[in-house]
Amino acid sequence: MEARTLWHVSYVRQLADDCSNHLVDPREIVAWDEQFLEKIKNSADKIAGKIVEASKKRIELAGVVEAYQQAKEARRVLDYGDQIRLASEIARDPRVVADFLSRYRFALLDEYQDTNIAQAKMLKRLMPDGYPVMAVGDPDQNIYAWRGASLHNLLAFPEQFVLGDGSKARILPLEVNFRSGARILSLANELIDHVSPQRRAADKVLRHFEDLGQGTVAVGLWPDQSAEAAGIAAEIARAHDEGIPWREIAILCRKKRLFAPIVEELRGRDIPFEVIGLGGLLKMPEVIDLVSLLRVLEDPMRNVALARLLRGPRWRIGHRDLALIARRAAEKNRSLKEQLGDLDAPGDVIFSLAEAVAAADEVEGLSDEARARLAHFNAVLTELRAQSHLPLPELAQRALDMIGVVSELDASPSKAAPAARHNLANFLDRIAAFQPLEGEPTLGALIEWLDAIEEADEEIEAAQPTDEDSVKVMTIHQAKGLEFDLVIVPGLARGRRSQIFPDISRTWNAYTSPQHIPTDLRGDAEVFPRFMGNLSQYTDELKVRQEEEERRLFYVVVTRARHRLVCTAAHWYYPSGMFEALTESLGPSEYWREVRDFPEVEVIVESDAPEENPLIARRAERAQVWPQPAKRAPDALFPDGLAAAVTAARAITTPDESLFPPIEAAPPARPRALNVTSIVTYAQCPKKFYWSVIRPLPRQSSRAARIGTVVHSWIEQEGKGQGTLIEPEDFEERGPELDQATMTRLKEAFRKTRFSGVPPVMAERPISLVVGNHIVQGRMDAVFERAGGGWEIVDWKSGRGPEEEGAERWQLDLYALAAQEIWGKKPDELTVTFVYLGDETERAYPARTADEIRAELDGALTAIAAGKFEATPGPQCRFCDFKRDCAEGRAWLAADAP
Ligand code: SF4
Numbered sequence: 068m069e070a071r072t073l074w075h076v077s078y079v080r081q082l083a084d085d086c087s088n089h090l091v092d093p094r095e096i097v098a099w100d101e102q103f104l105e106k107i108k109n110s111a112d113k114i115a116g117k118i119v120e121a122s123k124k125r126i127e128l129a130g131v132v133e134a135y136q137q138a139k140e141a142r143r144v145l146d147y148g149d150q151i152r153l154a155s156e157i158a159r160d161p162r163v164v165a166d167f168l169s170r171y172r173f174a175l176l177d178e179y180q181d182t183n184i185a186q187a188k189m190l191k192r193l194m195p196d197g198y199p200v201m202a203v204g205d206p207d208q209n210i211y212a213w214r215g216a217s218l219h220n221l222l223a224f225p226e227q228f229v230l231g232d233g234s235k236a237r238i239l240p241l242e243v244n245f246r247s248g249a250r251i252l253s254l255a256n257e258l259i260d261h262v263s264p265q266r267r268a269a270d271k272v273l274r275h276f277e278d279l280g281q282g283t284v285a286v287g288l289w290p291d292q293s294a295e296a297a298g299i300a301a302e303i304a305r306a307h308d309e310g311i312p313w314r315e316i317a318i319l320c321r322k323k324r325l326f327a328p329i330v331e332e333l334r335g336r337d338i339p340f341e342v343i344g345l346g347g348l349l350k351m352p353e354v355i356d357l358v359s360l361l362r363v364l365e366d367p368m369r370n371v372a373l374a375r376l377l378r379g380p381r382w383r384i385g386h387r388d389l390a391l392i393a394r395r396a397a398e399k400n401r402s403l404k405e406q407l408g409d410l411d412a413p414g415d416v417i418f419s420l421a422e423a424v425a426a427a428d429e430v431e432g433l434s435d436e437a438r439a440r441l442a443h444f445n446a447v448l449t450e451l452r453a454q455s456h457l458p459l460p461e462l463a464q465r466a467l468d469m470i471g472v473v474s475e476l477d478a479s480p481s482k483a484a485p486a487a488r489h490n491l492a493n494f495l496d497r498i499a500a501f502q503p504l505e506g507e508p509t510l511g512a513l514i515e516w517l518d519a520i521e522e523a524d525e526e527i528e529a530a531q532p533t534d535e536d537s538v539k540v541m542t543i544h545q546a547k548g549l550e551f552d553l554v555i556v557p558g559l560a561r562g563r564r565s566q567i568f569p570d571i572s573r574t575w576n577a578y579t580s581p582q583h584i585p586t587d588l589r590g591d592a593e594v595f596p597r598f599m600g601n602l603s604q605y606t607d608e609l610k611v612r613q614e615e616e617e618r619r620l621f622y623v624v625v626t627r628a629r630h631r632l633v634c635t636a637a638h639w640y641y642p643s644g645m646f647e648a649l650t651e652s653l654g655p656s657e658y659w660r661e662v663r664d665f666p667e668v669e670v671i672v673e674s675d676a677p678e679e680n681p682l683i684a685r686r687a688e689r690a691q692v693w694p695q696p697a698k699r700a701p702d703a704l705f706p707d708g709l710a711a712a713v714t715a716a717r718a719i720t721t722p723d724e725s726l727f728p729p730i731e732a733a734p735p736a737r738p739r740a741l742n743v744t745s746i747v748t749y750a751q752c753p754k755k756f757y758w759s760v761i762r763p764l765p766r767q768s769s770r771a772a773r774i775g776t777v778v779h780s781w782i783e784q785e786g787k788g789q790g791t792l793i794e795p796e797d798f799e800e801r802g803p804e805l806d807q808a809t810m811t812r813l814k815e816a817f818r819k820t821r822f823s824g825v826p827p828v829m830a831e832r833p834i835s836l837v838v839g840n841h842i843v844q845g846r847m848d849a850v851f852e853r854a855g856g857g858w859e860i861v862d863w864k865s866g867r868g869p870e871e872e873g874a875e876r877w878q879l880d881l882y883a884l885a886a887q888e889i890w891g892k893k894p895d896e897l898t899v900t901f902v903y904l905g906d907e908t909e910r911a912y913p914a915r916t917a918d919e920i921r922a923e924l925d926g927a928l929t930a931i932a933a934g935k936f937e938a939t940p941g942p943q944c945r946f947c948d949f950k951r952d953c954a955e956g957r958a959w960l961a962a963d964a965p
Contacts, residue, residue: 356379
């Protein structure tokens with residue numbers, strides 16, 4: 068089997084998950100499939116051929132799953148499934164059970180419909196017959212089957228957890244719903260009634276709580292997805308005018324593909340909104356721009372990301388110019404292939420779009436404007452590449468500064484701008500908290516993670532909306548447990564081949580899908596239909612189960628609404644994926660019709676199906692206005708542009724202090740993830756920290772910082788024995804100030820240190836520490852073995868040493884803390900050292916204890932959380948980027964002047 072493709076990787080992961088969820092050993096799969104193949108070996112028809120093929124593939128996959136489990140064991144890593152499986156194994160030990168029973172007299176299992184088979188088995192092992200246990204759950208809310216939750220657990224609970232006398236556990240109804248109005252609940256009851264009684268709680272009927280009133284239900288059907296999104300935005304604006312706060316409105320989508328047009332309409336109407344979950348965030352334009360830049364930084368072959376950047380709001384390269392560059396890349400590819408002759412894998416030799424952009428001078432016919440913008444783009448990319456060793460949060464922040472999205476949003480008077488800023492802050496927080504399961508938090512690992520999240524159909528990350536007064540946009544799966552005054556459910560549409568809601572296209576059949584364990588080995592086999600030899604009949608029965616799963620999802624989303632529920636659909640949708648086309652309509656699904664036909668439902672609009680797809684014309688309209696003008700219409704506030712206004716403001720020597728209102732006036736959100744540099748900044752001056760991290764002001768790219776970047780990069784390569792890869796001329800390309808003489812002097816200074824030629828234990832090592840509610844991240848320059856044992860942690864500085872280190876010592880303290888807590892070193896096994904290449908000095912210190920460091924760090928983080936950002940002027944003001952804007956700093960500098 069070709070176990071190299073992404074499909075096969077996902078098959079292995081799925082089969083491994085199934086093994087964990089059902090406590091099945093991969094060898095049991097092999098045994099089952101071998102026996103099964105033996106049984107059907109004489110059946111030679113076509114259908115049997117498919118089944119035989121799946122069985123054979125599964126035997127091979129099971130072998131890979133076994134090797135995968137061994138590899139995890141060898142690396143001493145666990146995934147979520149392993150944790151449950153191992154906990155279940157531990158629960159076999161009678162001593163563990165006795166200890167559990169001695170500590171807990173009763174057990175209450177909440178949301179039991181969300182448990183998987185392995186969890187139920189573990190609980191059963193811990194709680195023998197007669198033990199007082201209560202499970203609370205609702206089989207109609209079993210919506211996580213795709214990630215292992217089994218409906219069987221709740222339905223079989225009365226037989227599995229029997230009373231002391233062997234009788235079944237009792238079922239106590241909890242039918243009064245304290246959330247939704249009566250009409251909404253009646254609709255929910257009718258919708259779920261289509262599920263077979265064998266797969267529901269017997270006789271369950273939701274009853275409403277009198278005080279909640281009737282509630283209203285409405286439907287809308289529009290010609291196309293954009294019109295549906297506009298209708299939704301209009302409905303929200305109207306509801307808000309009638310007094311519903313933004314935060315009490317939610318748009319709950321079956322699929323992430325519905326987000327983009329809705330978000331566009333919300334922005335157009337200045338409706339504040341928040342997209343919940345990383346998968347949704349990755350669809351926001353401001354985040355797409357940043358991620359595209361990071362993707363191109365990581366891999367120049369990411370042509371789609373590069374094209375998005377070039378066409379995006381920062382560089383605005385028109386189609387014509389972009390086509391010329393693409394043609395240049397194609398011509399280069401052709402000529403490369405001709406020169407290299409027949410290749411086994413010609414894809415390995417590709418002249419990427421990025422290379423054509425880098426060599427834009429050679430592309431004929433480009434407009435002057437495009438040339439200037441491409442030159443700027445190349446400069447930005449070069450500068451960012453030189454900084455790619457930085458910790459991820461810092462790198463992302465710099466990338467963000469360079470695309471200028473934050474400045475644009477800050478200058479935007481739109482009410483939607485704060486939501487966009489919030490999206491970005493949220494996304495940066497997620498980057499800061501990123502930790503791969505294995506290896507280091509590198510840019511490559513981050514991009515792989517983001518790619519996986521973007522490709523996943525369902526949101527694979529838990530997410531919680533904030534308390535901000537904004538409309539919440541999220542997937543239905545994320546909305547479980549939440550409630551809102553107004554809930555809008557878009558996309559109740561289904562076509563002949565494409566489906567949005569319900570979507571039964573994911574129906575799988577273990578007899579033809581090798582990535583699933585055989586149904587007979589499942590712990591919940593009894594809720595599955597029996598395979599009697601007729602594959603199409605069996606598939607139809609599985610589709611009924613899948614349709615029921617979708618119905619439960621619909622039931623869950625309907626019951627999120629307190630007072631008003633609006634269900635919408637359209638006839639035409641933008642295609643999703645490679646197999647859908649703009650020529651295939653969907654139209655309202657049976658769910659939409661069932662709601663429309665429910666008594667007393669308000670029909671907002673019910674449009675006929677247009678024969679032609681209106682989205683084709685909409686796309687054409689957008690294409691016609693492209694390329695947009697490089698300069699937008701003059702802004703009333705900044706008629707000469709924001710950059711000119713900033714330059715003019717900086718020229719004022721005595722700025723108007725009223726431009727800088729008291730910081731306490733509007734405290735913005737405090738970041739949960741901080742890097743070591745920002746902690747040092749806080750220790751130097753909380754006000755400087757405020758302007759660097761909390762509400763960043765533009766700052767200059769300093770020569771010192773650029774030199775520092777290059778020197779670190781060179782020393783790291785030197786430590787690996789690859790010093791010659793970076794030569795003095797390389798430095799010249801990174802900026803005119805990085806002159807050869809300076810670099811030669813610093814390199815010589817490094818070679819004179821006692822560390823030159825000594826291989827470090829580790830270099831440029833990322834670290835991540837959890838301190839209270841914060842994550843502190845950084846990167847240790849180098850760690851060397853001490854002569855008498857232990858470690859010496861070294862931080863390279865390209866400048867001169869100060870008379871005495873102050874706040875800078877925090878940097879070494881944090882590294883010492885990491886060495887103690889991550890690698891288990893004792894304080895007396897550590898030395899921490901600054902090496903100043905600028906004046907060829909070094910300062911070495913013994914490490915402080917983890918307790919001492921944590922106490923001080925806690926103090927600083929608590930002060931940050933409490934919003935304490937007073938200025939503490941001192942010598943650091945001389946090098947502070949913000950001294951022009953800081954009255955305290957200017958006063959200190961004036962008093963200090965000779
Ligand atoms: S100028 Fe001085 S006091 Fe003002 S923010 Fe900078 S370091 Fe702090």
